[in-house]
Amino acid sequence: MMMKFRAGHKSKRLAGAVLSTALACSLLTGCVDQRGGASETEAARKETAQAAETLLAITDPREKAAVEAAKAKVAAMEEEPRIIATSPAAADICDRLKLDLVGICSSTISTLPDRYADVEQVGTSMSPDMEIVASLSPDWILSPASLQSDLQPKYEAIETDWAFLNLRSVPGMYRSIQELGEIFDRKEQAQEMVNEFTEFYEDYSTANEGKENPKVLILMGLPGSYIIATENSYVGSLVELAGGENVYAGTEQEFLTVNTEDMQSKEPDVILRAAHALPDQVIEMFNEDFKTSGIWQHFTAVQEGRVYDLSYELFGMSATFRYPEALEELQPMLYPESEEDEAKAKSNSENAARAAEESEASEKTNEETLKEITR
DSSP: OOOOOOOOOSSSOOOEEEESOOOSSOTTTTOOOOOSOHHHHHHHHHHHHHHHHHHHOOOOHHHHHHHHHHHHHHHTOSSOOOEEEOSHHHHHHHHHTTOOOSEEOOOSSSOOOGGGTTSEEOBOSSSBOHHHHHHTOOSEEEEEGGGHHHHHHHHHHTTOEEEEEOOSSHHHHHHHHHHHHHHTTOHHHHHHHHHHHHHHHHHHTTTTTTSOOOEEEEEEEETTEEEEEOTTSHHHHHHHHTTOEETTOSOSOSEEOOOHHHHHHTOOSEEEEEESSOHHHHHHHHHHHHHHOGGGGGOHHHHTTOEEEOOTTTSSSSOOTTHHHHHHHHHHHHOOOSHHHHHHHHHHHHHHHHHHHTSOHHHHSOHHHHHHHHO
């Protein structure tokens, strides 16, 4: 893991950071057989808890040094830092850390925390209005790491501190939470959230142990096109956490552009369809493409009816605290063990598609944002 740190000059503001980069190891390292007696079960739980702690450990010395420098700077301030969260996921983290904000993103498909109902909105996650941002004189701006290349130059131009959070996986999110807890003196709140994850992981990590891992193709839909989500994306990390085998694993990229013939050659058991922005347009596009493009009919997953739409509220670009719901939705899709499971998977998919169609996201999105989403 590594936190990038930028020392400044000609300004009281000093640092920028990337909080908690992605995992290099498997999310399921440390799973154990819990079929033994009471003492074995207790030992297994301790081992699984240690595995969870390993997932969340921050070990890179440069990252630790950057966090300590940022923490010292915030502690030296005479007033509470002025913070802007530019994505719904970042805002949710700030809410649970009990941090006040002076600016927050706008969103057409995500519900923002009530705590920030009266806070100035600064535009969308992908394209915050920098005039509004600058007018709020922020000390820190918190954004997803997936948008760093676009947003970092804009933040540097107004000489503010920034932190790009690793929201590409659930463990990445919790490592970022720990670091924010250190920087902004919210260690108690951060630890409460970490404890929640550890408790969840203890129960979930062996849920699919011993089952045959399905080969999964994940399509991330954009208005008018779609890309492949690898295990380095949030949706991909959820599939990996569930034990699924991503057919495009082994790359450092989050997303890939691949032709349909290559996808077919991977022979996926399951095809998952997710939406990035404008889910109403994306579901219509998916349905039309799968209906009119003959090559899809040659996929075994299509022939066997194992093509599923995912709820856009649960399977977006960034990790959220709703990951248990997301994994519950995935379970019958990846591991159907009965006709009831198959029916549940189909129902989950139909409900996700219906919610996308009824989202009215396109109507709620202004023309400028539409251009940004589809560029």
